[in-house]
Amino acid sequence: MAAATFISAGAISWPHTLLMIATVMAGAFAGAAFARRLPAIWLRRLVVAVGSVLSLIYFIKTYA
Numbered sequence: 618m619a620a621a622t623f624i625s626a627g628a629i630s631w632p633h634t635l636l637m638i639a640t641v642m643a644g645a646f647a648g649a650a651f652a653r654r655l656p657a658i659w660l661r662r663l664v665v666a667v668g669s670v671l672s673l674i675y676f677i678k679t680y681a
Contacts, residue, residue: 623629652660 655663
């Protein structure tokens with residue numbers, strides 16, 4: 618519903634949207650290929666590390 622509202626209001630920059638769609642798809646395919654090659658334990662560690670770092674960054678930005 619939100620997407621339909623933005624589209625009907627003309628509030629979407631289509632060139633930017635199409636570029637974002639293309640890069641998201643490329644990143645998804647590259648990420649999936651990388652994740653398949655990585656051993657499961659290292660993939661888990663990478664996910665936890667990225668999540669922890671992002672949580673710390675957002676905490677510092679919010680409360681510091």
